[in-house]
Amino acid sequence: MSASLLEHEQIAIRTGRRSGVPIxxxxxxxxxxxxxGGCRMWRYRRWQDGLEDVLRLSAGMTAKFAAAGLARGGGKTVVALPEEMELGPGQRREVLLDxxxxxxxxxGIYATGPDVGTGPDDMALMGERTNHVFCKPTALGGSGDSSPHTADxxxxxxxxxxxxxxxxxxxxxxRLAVVGLGNVGARIAAALAQEGAELVLSDIDPGKQALAEQLGARWEAPEAALTAEVDIVVPAALGGVLTDVTVPALRCRAIAGPANNQLATPExxxxxxxxxxxxxxxxxxxxGGVIHAVSVELDGLGEDDAHKRVLGIEGTVRDLLADAKRRGVSAAVAAEELVRARLGAAARLGGAARFDAAAQLGGAAPSA
Structure with missing residues (x-):
């Protein structure tokens, strides 16, 4: 889904008082x-590039929660590090506290979790200054690493x-091609092998070939894996891999995977x-990852109920594909219409759909 500045309820741009970094x-x-939505810590040529990122990613989070049927809105944090900046441990702590x-x-209208460049330990550190974080380590009562739940x-x-x-x-x-073998992609590949699927695996890191050998899978370069003759391609690395150049070369029947922003353009x-x-x-x-984390840490559900929410993705996808086929539209169109319908229905409820942010997100922050 596209995003522009005027679509957003709030944009907060701050220079960290400790770190001097744009947040x-x-x-x-x-x-x-x-x-x-997650906290992304990344290097950008200009901080304005980080602004473009956060607008797009936060709109995607709204769509993600609405499609899943959860009572959450979309937000995102981007820490726009200068390209030349290398953070030492002390500097990183300053950034996270900022x-x-x-x-x-x-x-209390927004809570954050890990994203590219941050993890559960970072959420624990940020928890020193605010309660509005999730995916803290399990030892601290959090939901921990979201990768297993994203894979599920x-x-x-x-x-x-x-x-x-x-x-x-x-x-x-x-036959499935998994393109990208990071924490999530590797888990998906292992689960698919256990299910008895035939696999083509790929990653930009040649060291990941060992996993392909372990799972009895065929190893290919990323470009070759994307266009391999398979039933389903599973993009599990960076976004933008589906373009007007790559689509004509595809030899699959379907595409579904955890990589964000897979389409180079909506067209x-x-x-x-x-x-x-x-x-x-x-x-x-x-x-799956954010559904689990939000369900456990922000909504207070037990593990079983949170896991059921994650597995509910199967029903959501099944219904979307059936609706798209029945009406002769793409699943992308069907999904966007579902998101708009749920947002519209909530908006029509007006005050009844609003919330007490402090109550739902854990009350006042801990003292400094």
Whole structure:
């Protein structure tokens, strides 16, 4: 989904008083409930590039929660490090405390978790200044690493895709290419191998070939894996891999994976539909990690109920694909319409849909 500045409820841009680093927080929507989204710490040529990133990513979080049927809105944090900056341990702590102060200043309408460049230990550190964080280490009562839950949600999405392709949710005997073997991609590959799928695996790191050998999978370069003759391609690395150049070369029946922002432009979804390739919107397939974390740490659910929410991605994807097929539109169109319908319904409720931010997000911050 596209994002522009005027779509957002709040944009907070601060220079960290300790670190001097630009910190940008975008609250895209609180129509469904208090906003949540990860904290990305990345190097940018210009801080304005970080602003573009946070606008797009926060809008994607709104879509992710709405599609999952959760009472949460979308937000995102970007720490726009200068390209030449190398953070020492002390400087990193200063940056994270500055981020925590910026989040606390929003008064509870937004909570953050890990994203590119941050992890559970960083959330614990930020928890010294604000309660509005999630995915803290399990030893500290948090939900910990979100990777297993993102992988579980993606596997649920793949089972829904299998149902749409062959009428059975079983992945046994299907050929899948997993492009990217980071924490999430490697878990998906292992789960698929256990399910009896035939695998093509790929990563920019040649050292990951050992996993392919361990799982009895074929190893390919990323470009070759993306266009391999398989049933389903699973993008699990960086975004932008589906373009007007790569789509004509695809030899798959469907695409579903945890990588964010897989389409280079929104129009690529139409190219995929024209070729008869099912594409599951990434913000639907990749939602398992944040669904679990928010369910446990912000909504107070137990592990079993949180896991059920994650596995609910299968039903969401199955229904989206069926709706898209029935109406002759792409799954991207069906998903965007679902998101708009849920946001519209909540907006029409007005005050009844609003929330007490302090109560839902843990009350006042701990003392400094």
């Amino acid at each position: 940008i927080i975008a609250v895209h929507s609180t129509v469904l409930g208090p906003a949540a 981020v925590a102060d910026a989040i606390e200043a929003l008064g 949600g993606t596997l649920a999405a793949l089972q829904a895709v299998a149902t749409g392709l062959d009428g059975t949710r079983s992945l046994r005997g299907l 690529v979804a139409d190219l995929l539909q024209a070729r008869g390739i099912e594409w599951v919107p990434d913000y639907v397939a990749s939602a």
